[in-house]
Amino acid sequence: SQKIEQNSEALNIQEGKTATLTCNYTNYSPAYLQWYRQDPGRGPVFLLLIRENEKEKRKERLKVTFDTTLKQSLFHITASQPADSATYLCALADNQAGTALIFGKGTTLSVSS
């Protein structure tokens, strides 16, 4: 069956450290993969998009990697801050299924000062 799996457990880290979140997928052939941030009571906010032919993408303190062999994307936040505390969602657009994004359930990150 098709699955997108993110760490179900919350990730707790200290301010200033690098947070690394994992997204694994099964039985999809993604054209691209995206990461979103969601705060309580709000809609998801788009952060980064990485295409199947790209290995890495950066935006300020954020970095995303995409390994189609391992069927995995890693999302890194360097020099993390308490304001980075939120739920982070991984989503992919399957080549075979069309253009709509399919979302993982997200990982909740908590950064303590």
Add this chain to the structure above:
Amino acid sequence: DAGVIQSPRHEVTEMGQEVTLRCKPISGHDYLFWYRQTMMRGLELLIYFNNNVPIDDSGMPEDRFSAKMPNASFSTLKIQPSEPRDSAVYFCASSLWGTGYTFGSGTRLTVV
């Protein structure tokens, strides 16, 4: 741009009543999506439109759910009759092809 606008923000209704959720996408975006979010199932795609035409409604749970997009600036999601298991947060999002989605603030629906 004010972003994707959804209304109402909260809706409490009795089982069996009709519920209509509304969405105004970002001007110029040619894709519009309806998602539902629950703790158990996460974000689930219900239906999406391209240039006002429904492309994939396979995520619509039952015939009780229907969605329309009469023009490029407006879409509705209707549930008739509503049931308690429909309680969730419903999100509308819009995008250009192959880009990030812009989500609205969502409608929190409670069916009692």
